[in-house]
Amino acid sequence: MNNIVIIAKREAKAYFSTPLAYIFISIFCGLTAAFTFYLGAFIERGQADLAPFFESHPWLLVLLVPSISMRLWAEERKTGSIELLMTLPITSLEAVIGKFIAAWLMIAVALALTFPIWITINILGNPDNGVVISSYLGSWLLAGQFLAIGSALSAMTKNQVIAFVVSTAACFVFVMSGLETVTHALEGWLPSYILLAVDTMSSLDYFEEFTKGIIDARAIVFYITTIVFWLFINVVVINLKKAK
Amino acid sequence: MDNFIVLDNLRKSFGNIVAVNGISMTVNKGDILGFIGPNGSGKSTTMKMATGFLTPDMGTSHICGVSMNKNPKEAKKLIGYLPEGAPAYGEMTTIGFLNFIADVRRLSGKEREVKIDKAIDRAQIKYVLNQQIDTLSKGFKRRVGLCQAIMHEPKVLILDEPTDGLDPNQKHHVRQLITEISRDTAVIVSTHILEEVDAVCSGVLLINKGNVVLNGSASDLRAKLANHNAVNIKLKPENLESAKRLLLTLSSISKIEVHEETQHNVNLKVLPKENMIIITDVAKVIADNKLPINDISVDQVRLDDAFRKLTTNDIGILNE
Numbered sequence: 001m002n003n004i005v006i007i008a009k010r011e012a013k014a015y016f017s018t019p020l021a022y023i024f025i026s027i028f029c030g031l032t033a034a035f036t037f038y039l040g041a042f043i044e045r046g047q048a049d050l051a052p053f054f055e056s057h058p059w060l061l062v063l064l065v066p067s068i069s070m071r072l073w074a075e076e077r078k079t080g081s082i083e084l085l086m087t088l089p090i091t092s093l094e095a096v097i098g099k100f101i102a103a104w105l106m107i108a109v110a111l112a113l114t115f116p117i118w119i120t121i122n123i124l125g126n127p128d129n130g131v132v133i134s135s136y137l138g139s140w141l142l143a144g145q146f147l148a149i150g151s152a153l154s155a156m157t158k159n160q161v162i163a164f165v166v167s168t169a170a171c172f173v174f175v176m177s178g179l180e181t182v183t184h185a186l187e188g189w190l191p192s193y194i195l196l197a198v199d200t201m202s203s204l205d206y207f208e209e210f211t212k213g214i215i216d217a218r219a220i221v222f223y224i225t226t227i228v229f230w231l232f233i234n235v236v237v238i239n240l241k242k243a244k
Numbered sequence: 245m246d247n248f249i250v251l252d253n254l255r256k257s258f259g260n261i262v263a264v265n266g267i268s269m270t271v272n273k274g275d276i277l278g279f280i281g282p283n284g285s286g287k288s289t290t291m292k293m294a295t296g297f298l299t300p301d302m303g304t305s306h307i308c309g310v311s312m313n314k315n316p317k318e319a320k321k322l323i324g325y326l327p328e329g330a331p332a333y334g335e336m337t338t339i340g341f342l343n344f345i346a347d348v349r350r351l352s353g354k355e356r357e358v359k360i361d362k363a364i365d366r367a368q369i370k371y372v373l374n375q376q377i378d379t380l381s382k383g384f385k386r387r388v389g390l391c392q393a394i395m396h397e398p399k400v401l402i403l404d405e406p407t408d409g410l411d412p413n414q415k416h417h418v419r420q421l422i423t424e425i426s427r428d429t430a431v432i433v434s435t436h437i438l439e440e441v442d443a444v445c446s447g448v449l450l451i452n453k454g455n456v457v458l459n460g461s462a463s464d465l466r467a468k469l470a471n472h473n474a475v476n477i478k479l480k481p482e483n484l485e486s487a488k489r490l491l492l493t494l495s496s497i498s499k500i501e502v503h504e505e506t507q508h509n510v511n512l513k514v515l516p517k518e519n520m521i522i523i524t525d526v527a528k529v530i531a532d533n534k535l536p537i538n539d540i541s542v543d544q545v546r547l548d549d550a551f552r553k554l555t556t557n558d559i560g561i562l563n564e
Contacts, residue, residue: 006347010333018335080331084392087295087327088348089320242297 003090007098015106028110031060048125054135054211058175058204061143066167069150070160072099077158082242092238096231107143131213138210141223146171148230155237174203246273248400248430254293254303263289265454271430278445279434282555286454287434288328291404295325307400324398326406330389334378338388349396367391382409401431419444438547452555465550471543475526477512478539484510490529496520
């Protein structure tokens with residue numbers, strides 16, 4: 001068995017042997033349902049699609065993903081178990097990837113468990129299931145990006161509350177940067193190339209393409225590269241700060 | 245090659261604070277090195293560098309010839325390490341945790357079962373296997389950490405305060421265990437319990453403020469005290485002068501101190517030169533001259549005193 005798999009297995013067991021996974025999954029499913037039915041007017045719209053369901057995802061993930069990622073490294077550093085982990089024949093990279101995969105799979109389980117709404121929509125009408133699948137994929141990739149950001153930030157502190165607050169703020173920035181209100185507000189203040197950069201770094205814009213049923217290579221590359229980038233930062237931070 | 249642990253000139257600073265300032269040591273197969281020093285003297289930092297948790301600013305660590313700098317993964321395979329405070333994953337059960345370690349150590353099949361069982365047996369944690377680690381007492385947590393460290397029967401065992409938090413019976417058992425394991429292993433044990441050094445260690449490395457103060461054996465450590473092997477004599481005040489005169493003829497003594505002078509008794513402390521054993525000479529002088537004395541004894545220096553003496557001076561001044 002590969003080290004990454006061993007770490008991921010241990011982490012996944014930790015999620016499901018404590019209430020963490022169950023609480024996360026219940027709250028995620030409960031909140032997505034509440035957003036869909038109350039704020040998204042799912043029934044009143046009279047359309048057989050899951051747009052109101054997926055619209056709420058970026059905002060829920062901004063709050064919920066950091067609640068998973070905050071413990072990834074801050075807890076290891078607080079309890080000192082990082083010393084045990086890093087003196088076993090495991091590299092920092094393997095540990096970072098293993099932990100990331102376990103958390104990302106847990107989020108995949110949470111997403112998968114929202115399946116009743118998919119069944120509902122198929123009973124009520126004839127939705128475009130391709131769009132539903134691409135939206136789920138977009139949501140999972142977005143969660144992966146937030147998770148990578150949160151994991152790297154969690155490695156910078158021993159304090160889980162700080163890790164949570166800073167990660168939420170960072171993820172929020174990535175979502176907000178694509179909103180027109182934000183780009184308009186920055187117009188005139190920043191040179192146009194920076195503005196363009198801010199706009200293209202928006203996780204929300206890419207996510208919206210997925211919810212339209214478009215699986216664009218650029219969007220996938222965007223998510224994968226940001227995940228790789230933040231996991232790389234994560235490895236660097238651990239190597240620098242593990243003992244402090 | 246029996247030099248299982250070779251640390252060469254390790255240095256580490258945190259900001260302006262020099263935690264370890266050039267520590268070297270060699271531990272051979274079969275040896276147990278007692279690594280001692282006051283709190284904050286750099287023991288744990290040195291062990292963290294030896295095990296590859298910390299990267300030294302300077303110096304190298306070799307485990308059975310494998311460089312920790314160049315090939316950390318291979319070097320770490322050869323080490324069993326119990327970090328300070330025996331950290332573990334608290335939400336796991338003891339057996340779950342041991343299985344995780346066995347996975348990482350690539351133990352499989354029959355060998356895995358045998359080694360896990362043996363380690364459990366040696367660490368005496370059979371009764372807490374299904375208990376969550378967070379709910380264990382300090383002593384059991386420590387033993388789970390020890391079990392984890394010895395499971396793969398490593399060539400090098402590095403234990404940071406392995407008996408901290410154990411009761412006297414458990415301490416005795418852990419010491420026995422360390423002695424038993426050390427036959428084919430090089431062991432470093434950090435401690436500030438000095439009786440441990442006498443009980444299990446074949447060598448002593450004493451450090452203070454990141455520097456090596458002494459590298460030798462427990463008796464070398466004792467010898468660093470000026471009054472090591474000093475002879476105490478109790479006699480009547482009227483015999484004091486003649487005793488002094490007779491004793492000062494001996495070439496092996498450095499000086500005579502007079503303590504607790506009362507009406508009926510005087511205590512004399514005869515200090516030897518360079519840790520020479522002087523009781524025979526002193527006794528002969530007394531007997532030959534029929535000097536009336538009330539009592540005579542040799543100072544038994546306690547390791548604690550030597551430790552205090554060597555670590556409360558800035559540079560560890562030895563005999564005055």
